[in-house]
Each structure stands twice: as C-alpha cells, then as structure tokens.
Amino acid sequence: MTGFCPEPSDDVAEVRDWVHAFARDVIRPAGAEWDEREETPWPVIQEAAKIGLYSLDFFATQWFEESGLALPVAFEEIFWGDAGIGLSIVGTGLAAAALAANGTPDQMGEWLPQMFGTENDVKLGAFCASEPDAGSDVGAIRTRAVRDGGDWVLDGVKTWATNGGIANVHVVVASVDPSLGTRGQASFVIPPGTPGLSMGQKFRKHGIRASHTAEVVLDGVRVPGSCLLGGEEKLEARLARVRNGERAGEQAAMRTFETTRPSVAAMAVGIARAAFEYARDYAREREQFGRKIGENQAIAFLLAEMATRVDMARLLTWRAAWMARNGRQFSQAEGSMSKLVAGETAVWVTEQAIQILGGAGYTREHPVERFHRDAKIYTIFEGTSEIQRLIIGRAVTGLPVR
Numbered sequence: 045m046t047g048f049c050p051e052p053s054d055d056v057a058e059v060r061d062w063v064h065a066f067a068r069d070v071i072r073p074a075g076a077e078w079d080e081r082e083e084t085p086w087p088v089i090q091e092a093a094k095i096g097l098y099s100l101d102f103f104a105t106q107w108f109e110e111s112g113l114a115l116p117v118a119f120e121e122i123f124w125g126d127a128g129i130g131l132s133i134v135g136t137g138l139a140a141a142a143l144a145a146n147g148t149p150d151q152m153g154e155w156l157p158q159m160f161g162t163e164n165d166v167k168l169g170a171f172c173a174s175e176p177d178a179g180s181d182v183g184a185i186r187t188r189a190v191r192d193g194g195d196w197v198l199d200g201v202k203t204w205a206t207n208g209g210i211a212n213v214h215v216v217v218a219s220v221d222p223s224l225g226t227r228g229q230a231s232f233v234i235p236p237g238t239p240g241l242s243m244g245q246k247f248r249k250h251g252i253r254a255s256h257t258a259e260v261v262l263d264g265v266r267v268p269g270s271c272l273l274g275g276e277e278k279l280e281a282r283l284a285r286v287r288n289g290e291r292a293g294e295q296a297a298m299r300t301f302e303t304t305r306p307s308v309a310a311m312a313v314g315i316a317r318a319a320f321e322y323a324r325d326y327a328r329e330r331e332q333f334g335r336k337i338g339e340n341q342a343i344a345f346l347l348a349e350m351a352t353r354v355d356m357a358r359l360l361t362w363r364a365a366w367m368a369r370n371g372r373q374f375s376q377a378e379g380s381m382s383k384l385v386a387g388e389t390a391v392w393v394t395e396q397a398i399q400i401l402g403g404a405g406y407t408r409e410h411p412v413e414r415f416h417r418d419a420k421i422y423t424i425f426e427g428t429s430e431i432q433r434l435i436i437g438r439a440v441t442g443l444p445v446r
C-alpha cells in the first residue's frame with residue numbers, strides 16, 4: 045500500500061506524456077470531423093491499437109499500477125484530446141471493468157481479450173445495464189435471465205449502451221429473481237455472434253457524438269452457464285442469503301459503477317482542462333479596447349476560478365482512485381464525490397470558455413462549443429449528479445435519504 049501523493053510517479057508521468065502526445069497529434073485533430081460524422085472513429089481506434097493504447101495490456105497495466113493514479117492520468121489526457129473519440133477508445137475499458145468486477149479469473153481470461161481484439165482486427169466491448177424504464181433506478185431492470193437446463197435465456201431491451209450492438213462482447217445485467225429487486229440481479233457475458241442479440245435504435249446525441257450509443261435488443265438470447273459472471277455457486281449462495289434476510293453484498297451493477305467512477309471523473313477533468321487552456325490562450329491573444337481581454341480582471345478572475353476548479357476536481361478524482369486501488373473504504377462516498385465535482389466542473393468550465401471566446405466560442409470554428417456539448421453527459425451517465433448527491437448524502441448522514 046502506498047500513501048496518497050498528489051503527484052504522479054515517474055512511471056505514471058512517462059505514460060502520461062506518451063498518451064498526451066497521441067491525444068495532441070492524433071485525437072485532437074480528428075475531434076471535429078468525427079463529431080460531425082457521428083460515427084465510431086474506427087481508424088483512430090485502430091491507430092490507438094497500433095501503439096498499444098487501445099489494448100487489454102494497456103488497461104490492465106494501468107489498472108494494477110500501485111498508486112491508482114495511472115488510469116485517471118491517462119484518461120485525462122485522452123479526453124483532453126477529444127471526448128467523443130476518447131469514449132470510443134475507453135468505452136471497452138468500462139465494459140471490461142464490469143466483467144472484472146464480477147467475473148471469475150477464467151471468465152476474464154476468456155472474454156477480456158475478445159473485447160479488445162488485436163491491432164489488425166480491433167473489437168469493442170459494451171456494458172448494458174440501463175433500460176427504457178430503468179435508468180437511475182437500476183432495481184427496475186426488467187430484462188430477465190431464465191435458467192433452461194445448463195443454459196440461461198435472456199429477454200429484454202437495453203438502452204443507451206455505449207458500443208451497444210457493435211461490440212464483440214456485451215456484458216448484460218439481468219434479473220434472475222424479480223421478487224428480489226436489485227439483489228436478484230446478475231451479469232452475463234453475451235459471446236460474439238450469439239443469435240437473438242441485435243442493435244435497436246442508434247441515438248443521435250447532443251455531445252460525445254463520435255461515441256456510439258444504441259439500444260440492444262435481447263430476444264431469446266441463449267448462453268451457456270459459463271456466461272454467468274461469478275458462476276452458479278456464487279449466485280446461488282447470494283440468492284440464498286437474500287432469501288434468508290441476510291445482507292447480499294453489493295449488487296452487480298452497483299459494484300461496476302463504484303470501481304469506474306473515478307475513471308469517469310478523470311474524463312470530465314480532461315474536457316475541463318482542454319477548455320480552460322483554450323480559453324486562457326485565447327484571452328492572451330484577443331484584443332479589445334486596445335488591450336488583451338485577459339488583462340481585464342473579469343476575464344483573469346474567471347480563468348483563475350476555472351484553473352482552481354479543474355485542480356479541485358482532479359485532486360478529488362486522484363484521491364478516490366488512490367482509495368479504490370489501495371483498498372480504502374469509501375466511507376463518505378468519495379468515488380461519487382469525484383464524479384459529482386468533476387462532471388459539474390466540466391460543464392461549468394466549458395461554458396465559461398465559450399463566454400471568454402465570445403461569438404467565436406459559439407461557432408464551430410473553435411472547439412469550445414464541442415467541449416461544452418461533450419461535458420454535459422458527465423452530469424448524467426454513470427449516475428446523475430442527483431444520484432451522486434443521494435449517495436453522498438446517505439453516506440454522510442447515515443440516514444436513508446430519498
């Protein structure tokens with residue numbers, strides 16, 4: 045266990061610089077084009093795969109780095125480049141985290157490589173929890189998984205799934221015993237090409253438009269028992285505990301969100317930093333009334349506030365990532381704190397960046413309007429700001445806040 049140090053180690057800094065160079069040279073220049081196209085940027089993902097950035101090896105190495113800072117540091121750089129392309133590169137990582145949080149070592153060994161594919165044959169992973177009537181309320185999930193001999197058969201409709209329907213491997217949260225609510229849920233791997241899984245509507249979005257978001261329809265999807273994450277015995281033991289009125293431990297979807305929250309926060313920090321830097325550089329150059337606009341306190345103080353809030357969000361993110369990596373309990377919902385602050389910081393900072401650029405900021409001649417559109421999702425997905433406040437409120441009061 046290492047103590048918390050708000051300074052990346054030399055190794056982490058080296059990876060940061062390497063990722064930053066890719067973000068600067070490849071991701072940032074492609075951002076506007078893929079935002080307009082609203083398509084998965086396969087060529088960029090492929091380039092990321094070629095240098096080893098889009099690979100199981102990269103994600104696993106950063107995940108297990110001892111300080112816990114490696115992943116948030118890398119994600120901040122990728123999303124500094126562009127958030128839509130960024131999510132296309134790291135979306136598989138979120139699905140992989142879902143698998144790793146609930147799967148056995150054998151399941152990880154079998155499915156994680158298939159989520160990423162190879163540098164010449166790139167694949168994606170998708171995590172499917174949300175449904176039309178089950179967003180914040182994951183207990184309302186209606187997708188059913190029913191045992192049939194040694195198999196499981198899944199039926200239902202998932203929505204807003206990042207990489208949904210175009211992924212090679214889908215991780216699906218389903219109810220195995222609806223009478224138990226969230227405690228009767230389990231996660232399943234749906235192997236490539238399984239009949240019955242299809243893509244429904246592809247959504248057109250406000251931001252992160254290079255990231256594919258779609259419905260996933262499960263119609264009599266039959267998978268072998270080995271696709272139940274964690275295995276039969278563990279599920280049966282958990283369900284028996286719940287039926288006996290004992291604690292069941294954390295639910296499948298919740299466990300995934302807890303481990304991924306600081307990483308999601310880091311994405312928002314990257315967008316916020318990109319917007320701050322762009323606005324700062326603009327304020328140093330743009331002249332009105334015979335002086336740089338940055339020489340007005342109104343603008344300089346705004347930039348000061350933006351810089352401060354970006355650092356604040358990053359520090360909360362790194363603390364939460366360090367706690368998660370070093371086995372510290374989130375006693376005050378520190379993971380949720382990081383996601384809440386980083387998401388709201390990204391929305392606020394990107395809006396101020398538009399203000400500092402004035403009319404230019406409102407046009408597509410500059411990236412800040414895109415940064416602002418991209419930032420908004422960070423107060424919505426992986427738990428809305430309201431839900432983060434609910435979780436933090438419950439943790440700090442010890443009361444069943446609703």
Ligand SMILES: Cc1cc2nc3c(=O)[nH]c(=O)nc-3n(C[C@H](O)[C@H](O)[C@H](O)COP(=O)(O)OP(=O)(O)OC[C@H]3O[C@@H](n4cnc5c(N)ncnc54)[C@H](O)[C@@H]3O)c2cc1C
Nearest residue numbers: 171172173174179180204205206257424425426427428430
């Ligand atoms: C681009 C995008 C990508 C996504 N990717 C994925 C993915 O890969 N996998 C996946 O499973 N899901 C994904 N999602 C779904 C996302 O996690 C949900 O949209 C999110 O959890 C919110 O659910 P909802 O949209 O149904 O909103 P709702 O739950 O309907 O909430 C609507 C509003 O009501 C508020 N609200 C709800 N309940 C309460 C309460 N108890 N107290 C106070 N306020 C409340 C919310 O905060 C929100 O403001 C994605 C969504 C988007 C838009």
